[in-house]
Amino acid sequence: MPRSFLVKKLKAEAFPAAGAPAPPYAPLEPPYTLPGPAAGDGYLQHCLAPAGYDTDKKQGLPPPPPDPAYAPGHEEYSDPESPQSSFSARYFNGEAAVTDSYSMDAFFITDGRSRRRSESQRRGSHRHSCPECGKTYATSSNLSRHKQTHRSLDSKMARKCPTCGKAYVSMPALAMHVLTHNLKHKCDVCGKAFSRPWLLQGHMRSHTGEKPFGCSHCGKAFADRSNLRAHMQTHSAFKHYKCKQCEKTFALKSYLNKHYESACFKGSEHSCAIGN
DNA sequence: CTGGGGACGGGGCCC
DNA sequence: AGGGCCCCGTCCCCA
Numbered sequence A: 001m002p003r004s005f006l007v008k009k010l011k012a013e014a015f016p017a018a019g020a021p022a023p024p025y026a027p028l029e030p031p032y033t034l035p036g037p038a039a040g041d042g043y044l045q046h047c048l049a050p051a052g053y054d055t056d057k058k059q060g061l062p063p064p065p066p067d068p069a070y071a072p073g074h075e076e077y078s079d080p081e082s083p084q085s086s087f088s089a090r091y092f093n094g095e096a097a098v099t100d101s102y103s104m105d106a107f108f109i110t111d112g113r114s115r116r117r118s119e120s121q122r123r124g125s126h127r128h129s130c131p132e133c134g135k136t137y138a139t140s141s142n143l144s145r146h147k148q149t150h151r152s153l154d155s156k157m158a159r160k161c162p163t164c165g166k167a168y169v170s171m172p173a174l175a176m177h178v179l180t181h182n183l184k185h186k187c188d189v190c191g192k193a194f195s196r197p198w199l200l201q202g203h204m205r206s207h208t209g210e211k212p213f214g215c216s217h218c219g220k221a222f223a224d225r226s227n228l229r230a231h232m233q234t235h236s237a238f239k240h241y242k243c244k245q246c247e248k249t250f251a252l253k254s255y256l257n258k259h260y261e262s263a264c265f266k267g268s269e270h271s272c273a274i275g276n
Numbered sequence B: 001c002t003g004g005g006g007a008c009g010g011g012g013c014c015c
Numbered sequence C: 001a002g003g004g005c006c007c008c009g010t011c012c013c014c015a
Helices: A003-014 A043-048 A104-109 A112-123 A140-150 A171-179 A197-208 A225-235 A253-261
Strands: A099-102 A213-215
Touching: A213 A225
Parallel strands: A099 A213
Antiparallel strands: none
16 A cells, blocks of 8 residues: 555544544643643743743734634644733844744744734724634625635536646635646745745745744744744643554654554554554 | 654635 | 735655
8 A cells, every 4th residue: 555545544534624523632731831840841931931022023912812713723732811921032143044932832822813813803893704604704805705615516616726627616715726836936046936935935944044933942943933833842741642542642743643654553453553 | 663853835814 | 806924734854
């Protein structure tokens, strides 16, 4: 069986779509909350120490209120109402370019999107909510666009990508997808092309060495925000992802995936192969 | 086998 | 409608 197929199969079983029955991994204790002084090295207090919230140069906004639309992702890492929520904006002046540093707590709950949302929520007294899923939008136009995502693929409104034939019920999603076939943003250094300008921006950092995202705990800097996010989890004393079969726990979901792919799946009665 | 990091793509949301 | 930004996730490589 081809490895890629196996991986996809495993992942499909291990991480069913939203709304499906309980996943094989179980969130453990509330992450990033120290159970006591004995746990870990106390870095969390360091990370969470109150600091200026001024990374957003244009506006000094407070942490946003809990937002149901985003809660599942964020509550996995922190309590949005935690009095410890803070944001550190120190600068590192090492070999890498000047770098904003992010405390773990603040990193997960005060991303730009959350700030924007809270801001718009404060501005707009009335939000337009989707009758199907309850998500709210600032304008009826945005809501109308969102509603397209609820159409069935069988819908007459569905359209296919002229390049690859993939079907979309949402026209904005289709438009976005079509762009992925048009690699017009080309790297001057190595010639690699990208569909979107910010993908090229990120790629350019691999040439320039610029690392704008720094960890406020260890000072390590990253060129990619997603990689910093993953790095933050490695500082956690808690392992949030648990193998349903052998109960071994992992700090990152990708580690659990790898676990399923390797030890836990290579079948024997003693293994903890998923799917039974 | 696990842990960690680099690079990147898809798609959602806001303006 | 389009651009910009961001999150989530994956793949790959290496220690």
